[in-house]
Amino acid sequence: MMMKNNTFEEIAEVLASAGKVLIFPHINADGDAIGSSAALCRALRSLGKECYILIEDEIAGNLKFLDDGLTTSDTGVMKADVSVCVDCGETGRFPLRAEKFAEAPVTVCIDHHETSKGFCTYNHIDPDAAATAQLVFRLIKAMGVEIDKAMGEAVFAGILTDTGSFRYSNTQKETHLIAAELYDSGIDAAGVAQEIFETVRIERLLVENRAVETMVTLHGGKAVLAYVTQEMLRETGATMDETEGVVGQLRSIAGVELAVFLKEYAPEEIKVSLRSKKYVDVAKFSSDFNGGGHERAAGFTLRCPIAEAFDRVKEYVSAMPEMK
Ligand code: 5GP
Ligand code: MN
Numbered sequence: 001m002m003m004k005n006n007t008f009e010e011i012a013e014v015l016a017s018a019g020k021v022l023i024f025p026h027i028n029a030d031g032d033a034i035g036s037s038a039a040l041c042r043a044l045r046s047l048g049k050e051c052y053i054l055i056e057d058e059i060a061g062n063l064k065f066l067d068d069g070l071t072t073s074d075t076g077v078m079k080a081d082v083s084v085c086v087d088c089g090e091t092g093r094f095p096l097r098a099e100k101f102a103e104a105p106v107t108v109c110i111d112h113h114e115t116s117k118g119f120c121t122y123n124h125i126d127p128d129a130a131a132t133a134q135l136v137f138r139l140i141k142a143m144g145v146e147i148d149k150a151m152g153e154a155v156f157a158g159i160l161t162d163t164g165s166f167r168y169s170n171t172q173k174e175t176h177l178i179a180a181e182l183y184d185s186g187i188d189a190a191g192v193a194q195e196i197f198e199t200v201r202i203e204r205l206l207v208e209n210r211a212v213e214t215m216v217t218l219h220g221g222k223a224v225l226a227y228v229t230q231e232m233l234r235e236t237g238a239t240m241d242e243t244e245g246v247v248g249q250l251r252s253i254a255g256v257e258l259a260v261f262l263k264e265y266a267p268e269e270i271k272v273s274l275r276s277k278k279y280v281d282v283a284k285f286s287s288d289f290n291g292g293g294h295e296r297a298a299g300f301t302l303r304c305p306i307a308e309a310f311d312r313v314k315e316y317v318s319a320m321p322e323m324k
Contacts, residue, residue: 006122008135008142011108014046014122015143022080023053024101026088028241028271031063031161031196036110036132038066039154040086043140043147052077056096060241065195066154075100083195084108087132087158089116089125090292110135114283115292127294130170133158137178152185153192160193164248169296181233200242207238211246211261216314219323221255224315227262229306240265247273258282260317262302262309270302270309280322288316 015021021044025033037053044051049200053071075097083104089111091098101107110136114127129135140147147155159179166179183189185253207228215226228243240263250259258280261273272289274282275297282298287294291300302309317323 007122007124008139011110011122011124011139012142012144014108014223015049015084016047018081018106020078020080021049021051021084022078022100022104023051024083024085024088024094024097025053025055026085026093027057027095028101029055029057029059029063030087030148030244031066032131032133032158034059034066035154035156035158035161036086036136038070039133039140039147039151039158040084040110040136042151042154043143043145046145046148047143050078052137053113054097054100056094059167060238060244061201061214061239062196062199063157068150080104082106082108084110085120086110086136087112089113089123110139113292114294114295115154115287115298121128128172130172130175131162137182147182149186149188152182152187155259156182156187156189156192157196157271160196165193165197170294181293198263199288201238203236203238204242204245206236207243208233208246208249210236211243212249215250221253223258223260223284223317223320223323224250224253224256225260225262225310225317226250227264227310229264230266230317247275251277253273258317258320258323260313262306262313264306268303268305270304270306272300272302272309272313274298276295280320285316285320 023037025037041051041053055071055073083101089109109120109123111125112129112132116125137155210232211226211228217224247259247261257277259275263271276282281295283295284295286293286298286300289300
């Protein structure tokens with residue numbers, strides 16, 4: 001499935017010859033998408049490039065500390081020489097910016113999703129990397145830029161988010177080696193962790209409780225499904241990004257192999273998050289619904305009412321041979 005990757009050196013050269021660069025993280029950007037984008041944006045600016053991260057939705061509250069004048073939602077901000085998408089590998093992951101992305105004469109993809117196809121002029125896709133931030137770290141070095149505290153903290157944020165603080169099975173020796181090197185850049189590791197994980201609002205805990213209460217179990221407790229609706233958000237005062245931890249909590253239950261969490265973004269726009277613990281390939285699961293992701297974390301969107309979406313996913317899980 002995989003095409004040939006371009007080396008970081010090749011991509012560094014492409015970026016070196018550009019004057020203006022736009023960076024595209026995926027929608028509902030997580031810590032890896034924003035961290036990778038922020039680190040790369042800072043590195044490019046340090047080389048004198050004009051660079052912005054173009055976004056199409058609001059940055060989650062706990063990630064705002066990574067953005068210090070780096071992001072814009074103004075597609076008119078510049079006509080880029082190079083468009084770079086990070087932590088995603090298809091235009092459907094930045095739908096409202098797809099046209100803007102393609103406007104640049106050269107495009108680059110830096111990603112670690114095994115479902116990414118390599119649709120850009122230059123691609124570096126490494127599904128073994130725990131986080132795209134690891135790839136950005138290597139790219140910045142290939143660019144000859146010394147990683148400073150702010151870049152280091154952005155990379156660290158990406159790693160921390162995508163590895164569940166070094167707990168998930170995607171964590172590699174390379175992950176720890178990079179994290180160790182980041183200390184030399186003067187990062188405040190505990191400070192980053194606190195910003196991301198320990199600055200929650202009470203509304204988050206309230207909506208988490210409501211969502212967990214909807215839980216339905218299948219296959220004798222090996223699979224669990226739960227959901228959150230707009231009504232629950234209204235009643236608790238929480239925002240949708242504050243439900244992001246629920247799917248991990250569901251997976252953490254003893255005996256659970258597969259956790260499925262449905263989020264009602266709009267009446268007929270249901271985003272489904274999948275997590276598995278040891279053996280279920282959720283990248284395949286999400287591909288069956290035109291989504292994508294990794295073996296142990298993936299997702300997709302269904303365009304139907306929440307009740308129908310829940311039934312469809314429940315039916316699929318009920319029939320999964322590997323859960324029997
Ligand atoms: P989450 O459940 O946290 O939104 O996403 C889990 C993983 O699956 C992330 O790596 C994310 O990029 C990927 N993912 C989630 N939804 C989609 C989707 O609709 N399409 C694709 N290609 N990947 C997705
Ligand atoms: Mn990622």
